[in-house]
Amino acid sequence: MKNLIILALCIISIQVSAQTPSKSKWFEDARYGMFIHWGLYSGAEGLWKGENLRYENNYAEWIRYRNRISKEEYGELAQRFVWDKIDPEQWVLLAKEAGMKYIIMTSKHHDGVAIWDTKIGDYSLSKLSGTNRDVIKELADACRKHGMKLGFYYSHWLDWSEPYAWDHNQEVTGRVTDAQYNQYWQEKVIPQLTELLTNYGDIALMWFDMWIPYQESIIKKEQLEQVVQLIRKLQPNCLINSRLGLPTDQENVDFETLGDNTFSSNYIEHPWETPGTIAHSWGYNGQEKEWKSTGQLFESLLSNVSLNGGFTLNIGPRADGSVPYESITRLHDVGNWLKKYGEAVYGNTGLGLRTKQHDWGTLTTKTENGKQVVYAEVFNWPLDSVLRISGITSKPSRISVLNASGNIPVKFEQFGPLMHIKIPSDQPDPYVSVVKMEFEKPVEINKEIVGESTFGGFSANALNVLDSDFKFEKYNGLKPNHLIINSDKSISWKIFIAEKGTYKIDLSTHNPNTVAVPVNITVNKKTLKGSILPDGKITVEPNMNYYTDEFVDHRIGEITVDQIGEYIVTFKIDGSNPLLFNRIWIAK
Numbered sequence: 001m002k003n004l005i006i007l008a009l010c011i012i013s014i015q016v017s018a019q020t021p022s023k024s025k026w027f028e029d030a031r032y033g034m035f036i037h038w039g040l041y042s043g044a045e046g047l048w049k050g051e052n053l054r055y056e057n058n059y060a061e062w063i064r065y066r067n068r069i070s071k072e073e074y075g076e077l078a079q080r081f082v083w084d085k086i087d088p089e090q091w092v093l094l095a096k097e098a099g100m101k102y103i104i105m106t107s108k109h110h111d112g113v114a115i116w117d118t119k120i121g122d123y124s125l126s127k128l129s130g131t132n133r134d135v136i137k138e139l140a141d142a143c144r145k146h147g148m149k150l151g152f153y154y155s156h157w158l159d160w161s162e163p164y165a166w167d168h169n170q171e172v173t174g175r176v177t178d179a180q181y182n183q184y185w186q187e188k189v190i191p192q193l194t195e196l197l198t199n200y201g202d203i204a205l206m207w208f209d210m211w212i213p214y215q216e217s218i219i220k221k222e223q224l225e226q227v228v229q230l231i232r233k234l235q236p237n238c239l240i241n242s243r244l245g246l247p248t249d250q251e252n253v254d255f256e257t258l259g260d261n262t263f264s265s266n267y268i269e270h271p272w273e274t275p276g277t278i279a280h281s282w283g284y285n286g287q288e289k290e291w292k293s294t295g296q297l298f299e300s301l302l303s304n305v306s307l308n309g310g311f312t313l314n315i316g317p318r319a320d321g322s323v324p325y326e327s328i329t330r331l332h333d334v335g336n337w338l339k340k341y342g343e344a345v346y347g348n349t350g351l352g353l354r355t356k357q358h359d360w361g362t363l364t365t366k367t368e369n370g371k372q373v374v375y376a377e378v379f380n381w382p383l384d385s386v387l388r389i390s391g392i393t394s395k396p397s398r399i400s401v402l403n404a405s406g407n408i409p410v411k412f413e414q415f416g417p418l419m420h421i422k423i424p425s426d427q428p429d430p431y432v433s434v435v436k437m438e439f440e441k442p443v444e445i446n447k448e449i450v451g452e453s454t455f456g457g458f459s460a461n462a463l464n465v466l467d468s469d470f471k472f473e474k475y476n477g478l479k480p481n482h483l484i485i486n487s488d489k490s491i492s493w494k495i496f497i498a499e500k501g502t503y504k505i506d507l508s509t510h511n512p513n514t515v516a517v518p519v520n521i522t523v524n525k526k527t528l529k530g531s532i533l534p535d536g537k538i539t540v541e542p543n544m545n546y547y548t549d550e551f552v553d554h555r556i557g558e559i560t561v562d563q564i565g566e567y568i569v570t571f572k573i574d575g576s577n578p579l580l581f582n583r584i585w586i587a588k
Helices: 004-009 021-030 060-066 071-080 088-097 125-129 135-145 178-198 221-234 294-306 325-344
Strands: 032-036 102-108 149-154 205-207 272-277 310-315 361-368 371-378 386-390 398-403 406-409 412-415 418-422 433-439 458-461 471-473 482-485 491-497 501-510 517-523 526-532 537-541 546-549 552-561 565-573 579-587
Touching: 021 310, 032 088, 071 125, 088 102, 088 135, 088 325, 102 135, 102 178, 102 205, 135 149, 149 178, 178 221, 272 294, 294 310, 294 325, 294 361, 310 325, 325 371, 325 398, 325 433, 371 386, 458 491, 482 565, 491 579, 501 517, 501 526, 517 552, 517 579, 526 552, 565 579
Parallel strands: 032 102, 032 310, 102 149, 149 205, 272 310
Antiparallel strands: 361 371, 371 433, 386 418, 398 406, 398 433, 412 418, 458 579, 471 482, 482 579, 491 565, 501 552, 501 579, 517 526, 517 565, 537 546
């Protein structure tokens, strides 16, 4: 996998056209698969001659490059592999138990070592180990046996074992010529890809790992098109991911791969996935201490599905083929949940509502027996036994809470785009509980409405504003998401109030000026006026000279709602003194 620091700077924004449903549908339905990082680096376990990985990366599969290991000494790691224990079928069974639908195996990582019995050169795990076993063949056979789709990761751009391939250190030591690189390409990349696409049966996808456009690398467009043509010829149904290096389109690339452990903040129409880790490292690291919780993995999977994406979750086996206990337990937890509630994941997509529309969890949807079904995946079971859903204007024919013993019908009230579901006081599942809504016709939604909070109330903020020309600054650990308001141009939101009564209006801002800033908040035709005095700093941590701008809540006033319905909320300042706007809070 790529350098974490470079990755953060190089995530590519890609526009993807609609894909052919018959080709990518299995991938869109699967939603959840296994990545396996296992190669010569697994024998190092993140240590080299008593020294940890260098340069703050801690990706164990990068140890040869980062710890400046010679090709010859690195090859000696093959002697650490315990072949009488290595059983690729166990990885397939683990993926199946975890509820995963496909496996992506690292056939050759950046170290250049093929883990199959390649006929292209001598630098393969089998030859270095002195074994006649072909792990890729064993894995392919096991996948066919257990109905698991198989894909291959292949590092085409980087190869630290070849003098004419690309090595990042050539940025300072000198670059290979185009002719030399093409020699590597034609003598190793194309022949090895041909082996992978020819010798192991149906290949569901090819996963490449170049995280910059080809124009910024030594690779030429013609070389990448050569790869596409090879795959289309030898495996016509094989999907290609966006890290190939070409612009993503239907002809060349079939699905988008986001950055490592990077998750979308918006609904994406085309097929896409996030490659993620259970730990920090992809390859096995014996010094690993950064394990994600099962709850984090559920959040990653379900959030992606709700935004029309998938999640490819990695394991890093040791040199004896064993998988760390922390990985196994988490995979089993997710797998056991999917056995009960997988109907809310497989074959599902999202409704296209705003990201984080609901603070209790996510929504997914699919068509079932001619009806549209919407699932609410509830991470935070409401204490008042009311699940508040915002944005669905269609009326469901039935709502039920899923549990191990069956579906429990529940009552609900609907007010325009707001739905209040009466749920049991006890949550059915300790991780994520599921509420199922059934609709006779395709669901109609209101994408503009502000979501109702768990305990009631509405937060009109920078993320759900209808339109704004003001500069947006994202939460950075110190300042909340905010807009920099510096003119008297108004911004607005839509809210739906389902209950008559008096509502308090609170404003959260930071005033960086030395004078007060007059503000106006209008709810339909009633305008409340206020004056925001200059704000100071807040101490983030004591005795560390660690301060940031203070955002203060101001009670601007109250409004009386005489009619249930949709209301327009607007905000503006008088003058041009800038104000950092966080949110308006509207609640009884």
